[in-house]
Amino acid sequence: MKSAKTTATDVLPAEGGLGNDALLEVDDLHVEFVTRAGLVKAVNGVSYSLRPGESLAVLGESGSGKSVTAQAIMGILDMPPARIPQGSIKFRGTDLLKLSEDARAQIRGQRIAMIFQDALSALNPVFSVGWQISEMFRVHRGMSKRDAMKKAVELMERVRIPAARQRVNDYPHQFSGGMRQRIMIAMSIALDPEVLIADEPTTALDVTVQAQIMELLAELQRESNMGLILITHDLGVVADVADKIAVMYAGRIVENAPVRDIYKNPGHPYTKGLLESIPRVDQKGQELYAIKGLPPNLLDMPSGCAFHPRCPYRQDNCVTDVPPLNEINLDRNSACHYWREVLDGSHG
């Protein structure tokens, strides 16, 4: 344990060493799974970056590779069956994929933390919430049980769990869904991580609670200046919190842009479809828009642009040529051959 710690500090980048530069840089990441049915290419060349204090929303439907990318950053993919044939994940300039397992374990939870979707199953049912939060301090900081418990109460107060002192010895099943997710959050921010990855943190919650949790995340982020990666399939959730959005489809980023631009004027037919499928009050009574067709089968990906079978802008070259990530402007890209037409709003 001791020796692992020293090697880790030798290899790991210093905190805040690179000023305002990228905190996390994912570059051309590929992740595939070896299954009995064949090779599943879950992530095919994803790149994104995150600066301190910045919020990135990664948007996409199930199977788009957004969670797998996050798990690759955390280093919690089961390898095998997963493998990473290509790409790099740089955290403060150091490629995490080149680090030893010991060194990565030193980053996990302490400098890059993660929140999961369903807090009931993500929390251990047989340990009290206080035990689970304080474990961070006991294992990573070598604190005594009593001091670690005090810290756990402080954290529970910080995420605004009522009567934290009385409830610290309760078990996860004794809390409501929203409170459980707060405990999950308390646990993840325990050691002041520089990056927080929230994988669909509100999907299992009802709408009013969703808003509270998002607000809490935004507030914690402002206080600590950490980078936040918010993974979601819900466009409504991200508008208030995210600075920029990366839209994923079939393991690729199809569009990335500052959050305002994307809502105002999407640059990819898929983003456009997602935005149009949000139910709106002023269109009450009209048929709800749905992107036609089904998400692609990762075992048998469409040729050319993976979205072409579902795309209203499709031309002949979409079936044969994979579109590059075209630069729309300095901080905006779209992986569509016809992004200009999409921006103009004219259906081709």
Added chain:
Amino acid sequence: MGRYVIRRLIQAIPVLLGATLLIFAVVFALPGDPIAALAGEKRGNPVVVALLREQYHLNDPLIVQYGYYISGVFQGNLGRTYANVEVSQIIAAKFQVTVNLAITALVLEAIFGVGLGLWAALRRGKATDSMILASTLILVSVPTLVTGFVLQLLLGVQLRRWTGGVEIFPIAGVSDGWISYVVPGFVLAGTSIAYLTRLTRTSLVENLRADYVRTAVAKGMPRRRVVGRHALRNALIPLITFLGADLGTLMGGAVITESIFNIPGIGQELFRSVHERQQPVVVGIVTILVLVYILANLVVDLLYAVLDPRIRYE
């Protein structure tokens, strides 16, 4: 909690009544006259025979005899044998031996079953895993009679040749203290070890896939802690249940093992009593076994609440 225990004990009464009535009926359905058996080859004096039949209520219908018996049981009296010895005295002398045997078996079961199961689970899909699974299959399929005699031959006869006559594991009787229970205990626990190994493996493999294990990894916990604390603590719950319930099975299953290894416990006594038609002893021993079973299950259910905070007894 206290009310729960009392309720469970009250619920045990009909179980005890039903089980003893059943065994009473079965034992009395056995052919042969116990009083005639007392006289051996000769025919007994008809006056004495009639007197004895009267004394043991043998002329009354079965249900009346059972009434006499069970009212005795509730007064702590298990009755007398036809040779006029207190049944409770006979059982008391043998009970400790069987308890020793069953506990030895249980400890061996826990060590080997959980140990092998964990090993297999951590090496899932590898050669070790397959070998452990295959050996549990063999252990389940070979009857106790065979494992018992094979081990006696190997450890008692063959091993002694190698060690120059020194006996490492005694293979008969209980005169050497705890060590004499090791081989019989292992034979008695054989099938249970196999089942527990498989249960442990399944339980841990399942828990290692659980979301909260992924959380523990994401928290940066060392692998040893992820497996040993987070996964194992959850995986243990069904294992404790299995072990607790198995204590009763082991005590009841001691009949064959005690006969093979000549261990003077209640199993051997039960075997002899059935043979000699000592109905009061047979029923007495079974009553005790039923009680052990009921108590073991109650303890398991209470342990369950200790191990799994989601379970509460009101």
